[in-house]
Amino acid sequence: MLEMKTACEHCQKRLDHEDEAYICSYECTYxxxxxxxxxxxxxxxxxxxxxxxxRQARKEGSPSTVSRGDPLK
Structure with missing residues (x-):
């Protein structure tokens, strides 16, 4: 699962999960x-x-993982 970092790695600006942010394949976040x-x-x-x-904030009582079903069916 993608790690949602909460700050720009360069300027340290706060980045909430719904904010516009950019990542590379190593998940560096800016x-x-x-x-x-x-x-x-x-x-x-x-x-x-x-x-x-x-990513939307998780609502209280919602599951922590998402079921993706059986990919072979």
Missing amino acids: CKSCTVSFDTTCPNCQGSLLRRPP
């Missing part, structure tokens, strides 16, 4: 402003920075 300044290239691995999918 705010939009830093991503633009890096020309959408991760300064750590030189990989592409892509928009992180938003």
Whole structure:
């Protein structure tokens, strides 16, 4: 499961789960402003920075995992 980091790794801006953030394949996480300044290239691995999918806050009583069903059916 994707680790939803809560701060930009460059400027330390707070990033809530629903905020616009960008990640590389190693899950380095940056705010939009830093991503633009890096020309959408991760300064750590030189990989592409892509928009992180938003995640809604879990409601109380909801399951902590999502069942994906049997992929072979």
